[in-house]
Amino acid sequence: MSFEPTNTIITIVAFLILYWALNKWAFGPLFGIMEKRRQLILEQMNSAESSRKQAEASMAEQKAALDQARQEAYAILEQARTTSTKQADDIVQSAKTEADRLKDNALKDIESEKNKAIAALRSEVGGISVQIASKIIEKQVDEKSQEQIVNQYLKEVGSK
Known part of the structure; x- marks a missing residue:
């Protein structure tokens, strides 16, 4: 093999023309497509990151809303207990008042x-005493007779 400078120059010129042609029609569009693909991937990554942050924020909001709903439910239950206790006390008090009345x-x-x-x-x-007195006065009786008259009237009053 011998070294021929014309072949080397032709090869270098052919390589430069091929490089220029590839750069103009192949590498340019290929790099453009690759750049578009890189931009699309970056946008998708940014969109995914944004969606993740929105999902986290939404989950935090839902958790806060759930906690608030639990607190409200607890407050409602406490209020219902308080109200029912007060009503029961009122009913008992009114029943006591009515019973006392x-x-x-x-x-x-x-x-x-x-x-x-x-x-x-x-x-x-008073009427019986008057009757006894009038009977006693009518009959002047001794003490024994007087006692019998009193006992007889007491029996009559007891039977009435």
Whole structure:
């Protein structure tokens, strides 16, 4: 093999023309497509990162809303317990008040009937005493007869 400078120059020129042609029609579009692909991947990565952050924010909001709903439910339950306890106490108090009122009315009625009975008894005893006295005066009797008359009237009053 011998070294020929013309072959070397032709080879170098052919290589430069091929490089220029490839650079113009092959490498340029190929690098453009690769750059577009790189940009698309970067956009997708940014979009995925943004979606992940939005999902985390949404999950945090949902967790906060769930915690708030739990707190509200607990507050409602506590309020219901308080209200039911108060209502129960009110019902018990009103029942006690009503029972006391009925008891007082019954005691007043009993006292009234007692006073009426005492007044009626006094009236009857007064009438009987007058009758006994008139019988005793009518009959001047001894002490034994007087005792029998009193016992007889007491029996009559007891049977009435």
